[in-house]
Amino acid sequence: MLLELARARRVLFVGGKGGVGKTSVSSALALARARQGARVLLVSTDPAHNLGHIWERALGDEPTRLATSDGLVDGIELDPKRTIDSHFAAVSRTMMRLLPERLHASAREHLDRAKAAPGSHESAVLERIAELIQTSRDDYDLLVFDTAPTGHTLRLLALPEQLTSWTESLLANRDRSERFAAAARGLVGTKQEEPSADAELRRALIARRDRFAAMHTALTATDESGFIIVCVAEKLPVAETLALAGELAELGIGLDAVVVNRRSPADAGTLLAARRSREEHYVDQLRSSLPSIPLAHLPLVADELAGENALGRLAGLLADA
Numbered sequence: 001m002l003l004e005l006a007r008a009r010r011v012l013f014v015g016g017k018g019g020v021g022k023t024s025v026s027s028a029l030a031l032a033r034a035r036q037g038a039r040v041l042l043v044s045t046d047p048a049h050n051l052g053h054i055w056e057r058a059l060g061d062e063p064t065r066l067a068t069s070d071g072l073v074d075g076i077e078l079d080p081k082r083t084i085d086s087h088f089a090a091v092s093r094t095m096m097r098l099l100p101e102r103l104h105a106s107a108r109e110h111l112d113r114a115k116a117a118p119g120s121h122e123s124a125v126l127e128r129i130a131e132l133i134q135t136s137r138d139d140y141d142l143l144v145f146d147t148a149p150t151g152h153t154l155r156l157l158a159l160p161e162q163l164t165s166w167t168e169s170l171l172a173n174r175d176r177s178e179r180f181a182a183a184a185r186g187l188v189g190t191k192q193e194e195p196s197a198d199a200e201l202r203r204a205l206i207a208r209r210d211r212f213a214a215m216h217t218a219l220t221a222t223d224e225s226g227f228i229i230v231c232v233a234e235k236l237p238v239a240e241t242l243a244l245a246g247e248l249a250e251l252g253i254g255l256d257a258v259v260v261n262r263r264s265p266a267d268a269g270t271l272l273a274a275r276r277s278r279e280e281h282y283v284d285q286l287r288s289s290l291p292s293i294p295l296a297h298l299p300l301v302a303d304e305l306a307g308e309n310a311l312g313r314l315a316g317l318l319a320d321a
């Protein structure tokens with residue numbers, strides 16, 4: 001079921017509580033789709049990345065080839081600091097061009113403060129997600145985002161609208177100041193200056209606004225993308241799953257499936273059988289609280305889930321999940 005579902009999507013977000021198996025499931029899903037011929041980009045947005053660790057490869061902000069079969073898997077660990085630095089460098093260049101020399105020091109101070117402001121990290125992550133969704137169309141059939149633990153993920157997904165209106169108010173202010181400037185020029189009769197730096201900043205802001213709007217549409221208004229929650233059948237992960245499902249519904253983001261990971265076997269001794277029957281209680285709770293959402297069960301495996309071979313075995317189990 002999970003695989004059919006992934007086949008129908010171009011963008012999948014995998015979320016859930018820390019430690020439940022998001023990175024393992026994302027990786028197995030990517031590999032399973034690659035074996036069916038898909039070109040998959042696997043992106044970790046978790047500040048505590050472990051994607052590279054699981055694939056036993058050093059990963060960075062640009063795609064690295066992780067596996068080739070009929071299709072392929074490339075991996076990225078997003079580096080928001082790099083995005084923030086390059087973004088601020090561009091804004092700073094434009095500002096310095098626009099402002100007289102005597103204002104440069106205070107402009108720099110202002111930019112440094114803005115760079116450290118709460119939310120700049122999140123918006124940089126979001127900007128990269130939006131950019132990848134927009135630019136990966138020709139190179140990849142599926143993007144899998146292995147996202148950070150619950151609260152963080154939601155903040156990120158809830159932000160595009162706020163960021164869009166923020167960009168819009170900046171644009172509106174620019175419109176106003178341009179009108180003032182034009183009026184002042186008319187009054188004092190100075191020669192009109194070439195507004196190229198200003199136009200450049202404006203173009204950048206509009207591109208950013210369009211990118212966020214496109215991501216928001218992809219998430220909420222099309223069948224192109226979906227969200228999968230991974231959990232284990234225990235009290236807290238199930239409670240967090242239900243809270244996350246509720247918040248996704250509020251944000252208008254479709255929940256495709258819940259993966260119940262690390263299911264204990266019923267036939268491997270009394271300890272595990274006892275665990276299995278305790279898990280049933282939480283599975284029932286998921287079923288009754290989310291009656292329309294499919295549940296996919298993945299067994300507890302003995303393997304150390306690291307490297308392509310082990311991930312391949314988990315990918316094999318996904319076919320039945």
Ligand SMILES: Nc1ncnc2c1ncn2[C@@H]1O[C@H](COP(=O)(O)OP(=O)(O)O)[C@@H](O)[C@H]1O
Nearest residue numbers: 018019020021022023024262298299300301305
């Ligand atoms: N089905 C499974 N069976 C056994 N161990 C698993 C399974 N899925 C995940 N694990 C293990 O659980 C731990 C957490 O998995 P990970 O994918 O890193 O979680 P997350 O990304 O949600 O923090 C890892 O040690 C991983 O090997």
Ligand SMILES: [Mg+2]
Nearest residue numbers: 022023046050
């Ligand atoms: Mg992880």
